[in-house]
Amino acid sequence: MSKTIAATALSAVLALGIAGAAAHAETTINALFMSQAAYSEQNVRDMTADFMKDNPDIKVNVEFVPYEGLRDKTLLSQGAGAGYDVVLFDVIWPAEYAENKVLVDVTDRITADMKSAIMPGAWTTVDYKNHAYGMPWILDTKYLFYNTEMLKKAGIAAPPKTWDELLSQAKTIKDKGIVDYPIVWSWAQAEAVICDYTMLLASYGGSFLTDDGKPAFQSGGGVQALDYMVKSVEEGVTNPNSKEYVEEDVRRVFSSGQAAFALNWTYMYNSANTPGGETKIAGKVGVVPGPGVAGKLDASAVNGSMGLGITATSKHPDEAWKYILAMTSLKTQEKYAQLSLPIWSAWYDNPNVAKDQEPLIAAAKVGLAAMYPRPTTPKYQELSTAIQQAIQSALLKSAAPDAALKDAAAASGL
Amino acid sequence: MIENRWMSSRAWFLPLPLLFIMASIIGWPFLRTVWVSFTDARLLTAGAEWVGLSNYLNALGNPLVQSALIVTTKFVVYSVSIEFFAGVLAGLLLDQEFRGRTVLRALMILPWALPTVVNATMWRLIYQPDFGALNAMLSQLGMIDSYRSWLGDPQSALWAVCLADAWKNFPLVALICLAALQSVPGELKAAATIDGAGFWKKFRAVYLPFLAGPLTVAVVLRAIEAFKVFDIIWVMTRGGPANSTKSLSIAVYQEAFSFQRAGSGASIALIVALISAVFTTIYVTAMRRQAEVR
Amino acid sequence: MSRRRQRILRSWLVYGAAILLTILILAPVIWMGLMSVSSTNDLTTVPLRWIPAEWDFSRYVKLVTIAENSTGAAFTASLRNSLVVASLGAALALAVGIPAAWSVSRMPRRFSWMLHVSVATYMLPPVALVVPMYFALSAFGALNSVFSLALIYLSILAPFTAWLLKSNFDNVPFEIEQAAMMDGANLWQIMRNVTLPLAAPGLTTAGLFAFLLAWDEFFYALLFTSDQRAKTVTVAIADLAGGRIADYGLIAAAGIIAALPPVIIGFGLQKALISGLTSGGVKG
Numbered sequence: 001m002s003k004t005i006a007a008t009a010l011s012a013v014l015a016l017g018i019a020g021a022a023a024h025a026e027t028t029i030n031a032l033f034m035s036q037a038a039y040s041e042q043n044v045r046d047m048t049a050d051f052m053k054d055n056p057d058i059k060v061n062v063e064f065v066p067y068e069g070l071r072d073k074t075l076l077s078q079g080a081g082a083g084y085d086v087v088l089f090d091v092i093w094p095a096e097y098a099e100n101k102v103l104v105d106v107t108d109r110i111t112a113d114m115k116s117a118i119m120p121g122a123w124t125t126v127d128y129k130n131h132a133y134g135m136p137w138i139l140d141t142k143y144l145f146y147n148t149e150m151l152k153k154a155g156i157a158a159p160p161k162t163w164d165e166l167l168s169q170a171k172t173i174k175d176k177g178i179v180d181y182p183i184v185w186s187w188a189q190a191e192a193v194i195c196d197y198t199m200l201l202a203s204y205g206g207s208f209l210t211d212d213g214k215p216a217f218q219s220g221g222g223v224q225a226l227d228y229m230v231k232s233v234e235e236g237v238t239n240p241n242s243k244e245y246v247e248e249d250v251r252r253v254f255s256s257g258q259a260a261f262a263l264n265w266t267y268m269y270n271s272a273n274t275p276g277g278e279t280k281i282a283g284k285v286g287v288v289p290g291p292g293v294a295g296k297l298d299a300s301a302v303n304g305s306m307g308l309g310i311t312a313t314s315k316h317p318d319e320a321w322k323y324i325l326a327m328t329s330l331k332t333q334e335k336y337a338q339l340s341l342p343i344w345s346a347w348y349d350n351p352n353v354a355k356d357q358e359p360l361i362a363a364a365k366v367g368l369a370a371m372y373p374r375p376t377t378p379k380y381q382e383l384s385t386a387i388q389q390a391i392q393s394a395l396l397k398s399a400a401p402d403a404a405l406k407d408a409a410a411a412s413g414l
Numbered sequence: 415m416i417e418n419r420w421m422s423s424r425a426w427f428l429p430l431p432l433l434f435i436m437a438s439i440i441g442w443p444f445l446r447t448v449w450v451s452f453t454d455a456r457l458l459t460a461g462a463e464w465v466g467l468s469n470y471l472n473a474l475g476n477p478l479v480q481s482a483l484i485v486t487t488k489f490v491v492y493s494v495s496i497e498f499f500a501g502v503l504a505g506l507l508l509d510q511e512f513r514g515r516t517v518l519r520a521l522m523i524l525p526w527a528l529p530t531v532v533n534a535t536m537w538r539l540i541y542q543p544d545f546g547a548l549n550a551m552l553s554q555l556g557m558i559d560s561y562r563s564w565l566g567d568p569q570s571a572l573w574a575v576c577l578a579d580a581w582k583n584f585p586l587v588a589l590i591c592l593a594a595l596q597s598v599p600g601e602l603k604a605a606a607t608i609d610g611a612g613f614w615k616k617f618r619a620v621y622l623p624f625l626a627g628p629l630t631v632a633v634v635l636r637a638i639e640a641f642k643v644f645d646i647i648w649v650m651t652r653g654g655p656a657n658s659t660k661s662l663s664i665a666v667y668q669e670a671f672s673f674q675r676a677g678s679g680a681s682i683a684l685i686v687a688l689i690s691a692v693f694t695t696i697y698v699t700a701m702r703r704q705a706e707v708r
Numbered sequence: 709m710s711r712r713r714q715r716i717l718r719s720w721l722v723y724g725a726a727i728l729l730t731i732l733i734l735a736p737v738i739w740m741g742l743m744s745v746s747s748t749n750d751l752t753t754v755p756l757r758w759i760p761a762e763w764d765f766s767r768y769v770k771l772v773t774i775a776e777n778s779t780g781a782a783f784t785a786s787l788r789n790s791l792v793v794a795s796l797g798a799a800l801a802l803a804v805g806i807p808a809a810w811s812v813s814r815m816p817r818r819f820s821w822m823l824h825v826s827v828a829t830y831m832l833p834p835v836a837l838v839v840p841m842y843f844a845l846s847a848f849g850a851l852n853s854v855f856s857l858a859l860i861y862l863s864i865l866a867p868f869t870a871w872l873l874k875s876n877f878d879n880v881p882f883e884i885e886q887a888a889m890m891d892g893a894n895l896w897q898i899m900r901n902v903t904l905p906l907a908a909p910g911l912t913t914a915g916l917f918a919f920l921l922a923w924d925e926f927f928y929a930l931l932f933t934s935d936q937r938a939k940t941v942t943v944a945i946a947d948l949a950g951g952r953i954a955d956y957g958l959i960a961a962a963g964i965i966a967a968l969p970p971v972i973i974g975f976g977l978q979k980a981l982i983s984g985l986t987s988g989g990v991k992g
Binding site for chain 2 (some may be wrong): 068071072075076078100102188189190240241243244249252253256258381382385389392393395396398411
Binding site for chain 2 (some may be wrong): 732754835838840926963966967
């Protein structure tokens with residue numbers, strides 16, 4: 001009987017193995033993407049299909065992991081044999097990837113034409129010590145989204161320009177009983193909370209690190225930023241579930257009409273505002289740049305851009321580069337500009353493409369220019385983890401904001 | 415003793431494949447882990463310096479490791495005790511005569527057979543704060559007046575994870591309990607019923623002697639399993655909120671893989687192994703004692 | 709209270725408890741089933757809509773439709789990988805477990821230490837082995853391969869299977885084998901003609917338990933696989949649940965598909981599980 005089972009198992013294995021090997025092309029490359037924010041999984045699959053149609057000799061397998069797994073997967077796959085050829089990377093990782101030789105230095109592959117046609121802010125995404133480790137792909141920052149219908153109902157004429165106005169408008173909306181918790185944020189213990197925190201920190205004139213790379217967020221603007229977050233929860237205007245949310249949860253709550261304000265990436269504009277799909281507030285979505293602080297900063301934004309790079313273990317760097325160029329090309333980005341805006345300056349001034357998206361593009365012009373960076377350090381992950389924990393303990397009231405941030409500074413390994 | 419001579423000459427090599435496998439994929443990695451734990455080895459950069467005990471000292475002094483130890487201990491105690499009580503109650507129930515008993519017994523297999531990751535995902539959806547079934551049910555029944563964030567609140571997150579874990583694992587305890595109850599001679603049960611002995615008295619006098627051994631084994635096995643917990647927490651909370659569900663295994667993952675400090679991660683892993691060894695010793699002793707009773 | 713009333717009360721109690729237990733076990737699973745066929749709109753309505761307005765089976769279709777570079781292709785690839793890893797792992801575990809378990813069963817005095825070592829390995833958390841395993845797989849270029857994963861799984865499956873098989877061989881009388889030895893049969897003949905046929909049901913059970921254990925594994929698969937070529941279904945589901953989780957129904961549908969093989973095997977093993985539990989030979 002065990003023989004029958006073994007035989008069945010074996011033949012199943014063989015049959016499946018053959019089925020898997022049926023489709024083959026000259027070169028196969030593997031690419032790693034994330035399934036969170038910006039381009040949807042379907043967008044990436046379609047772009048890849050377009051590329052393969054144009055390049056029948058190259059087959060691209062795409063793989064999707066949650067953002068939280070993106071960095072770990074990239075690093076772990078550096079062990080021989082596992083390799084991806086192309087990986088998506090966040091603006092905060094080039095330092096670590098370059099130090100650990102995860103990505104190939106592609107400075108020489110970038111032409112002067114490319115250099116000048118792509119927005120300067122985008123180039124910072126792939127840069128470490130004046131070397132480029134890939135091509136910028138997603139040029140993104142967080143915006144303040146609002147539900148125009150709710151604001152109108154509350155008698156609010158214009159969306160907030162400062163963080164304090166945001167709180168007071170939210171309070172008005174809450175008091176009028178329009179929605180229980182007017183603001184929703186992505187404050188889970190994840191990188192998402194650092195992005196929101198960065199915008200607040202920048203607005204209050206704080207900084208993450210001193211010039212010589214020591215922690216600086218535990219005083220001044222860094223503490224005020226966290227104070228603000230705690231206050232918004234205490235006043236009951238922030239959805240208390242925010243502390244277990246990442247971007248997708250924010251989008252879902254906002255799109256289902258359960259929040260008046262939300263901080264999120266570009267992709268939420270069209271996914272919440274375009275009828276069809278899961279949104280219940282189509283046509284009622286407003287977008288403005290992140291608020292600032294009177295007398296300190298007019299508008300805030302965080303650099304949340306991402307790039308595509310070639311891994312050092314790739315055996316097909318040329319094919320990988322070809323794929324990256326196609327994915328980041330103006331042609332591709334124009335076609336899929338619904339959820340992520342192009343890196344090419346020319347696109348923003350083309351009146352045809354900008355229609356339907358005017359409010360977003362208006363906000364983008366301010367936001368993209370104001371992008372504040374998260375710190376550049378090979379030990380970014382430890383620093384970020386420490387700050388995430390500090391923010392959570394402050395939000396959960398297990399520590400005072402300044403004390404929590406002091407602990408984080410001590411635990412950051414810097 | 416022909417078979418002894420026969421076995422020695424012709425069957426001596428039979429255990430070798432298993433020994434070879436265990437030596438190469440358990441023994442060797444374990445010894446390597448011990449070695450790595452005394453070095454500052456990193457995951458991706460080659461080369462490692464001997465650093466003596468400093469990884470261990472750092473680990474023991476690290477508040478994150480301490481909190482992970484507390485979290486893990488709580489996880490073991492909470493989930494194993496829920497599994498124990500729910501399991502024994504269900505086992506006693508399944509030992510009764512009633513219609514549909516066979517069906518219910520078979521149903522107990524369902525949670526047990528569900529993959530851990532699927533179970534974790536299922537409960538994560540149920541606990542979801544805005545659209546999850548638990549909030550919807552409790553509020554429609556009028557038991558809560560506003561939606562709760564079950565996995566977002568450190569007060570409830572660990573309990574929520576423990577309950578999800580217990581749901582999957584209590585059937586095993588129940589079936590072990592049932593199996594033990596079925597070995598109680600029928601006359602003994604009948605005698606106790608006719609005596610009109612109260613439930614508790616009957617339980618202690620008639621059932622407990624039969625249950626004690628198997629249940630000890632079950633509890634210790636579950637405790638060892640629970641102490642290694644990784645998947646259910648990884649899927650449900652990833653250790654959050656504010657580290658309130660970060661177990662030792664998750665801490666090791668973070669240290670060795672996310673932060674790439676292989677040496678330091680190995681030292682935490684070995685601390686986990688050491689504690690687990692204590693449980694195992696208890697288990698083996700219990701098993702021996704049970705064998706002697708038989 | 710009269711005897712009769714006491715008996716009625718008792719039967720009410722028993723039935724009440726039985727119904728409660730049934731609900732407790734079934735409700736979460738039924739809800740997962742309902743989610744998998746509800747529209748996203750129904751699932752994100754407050755107050756929640758328990759019974760879907762219309763049955764929507766599109767998630768199942770999406771998950772099993774194989775087109776190049778599609779969600780369905782990725783998911784079915786992960787199912788295939790799980791099937792390969794679990795079958796291969798179970799087969800290898802039987803291959804090394806059978807001879808060892810038989811020796812322990814027949815010569816307990818000489819080999820029972822092996823059983824104790826097997827039990828002892830059970831205490832080792834995977835985190836205590838994983839770093840050197842990673843280094844080794846990386847050095848051999850063997851990451852992201854179903855074959856290496858099956859081999860790694862042997863560290864869990866082999867001791868467990870050997871342990872199960874030993875109690876199984878204990879139930880096969882040694883006398884029959886001894887008689888064959890006297891008749892001059894060689895080891896291979898004894899195994900093939902006497903021992904294995906007699907132990908067959910137990911071998912199947914052990915193999916299936918090993919399969920279940922491998923199907924459930926997550927930690928090693930998370931670390932040692934990176935894409936469709938080796939990623940198992942548990943990792944695929946964790947990725948789905950952790951990523952763009954807009955579609956709860958899709959996650960639920962994936963969970964149900966991934967749970968089907970082990971649940972079917974589990975029901976098939978029901979008898980063996982209970983008898984195994986009586987002899988104390990099965991772990992969770």
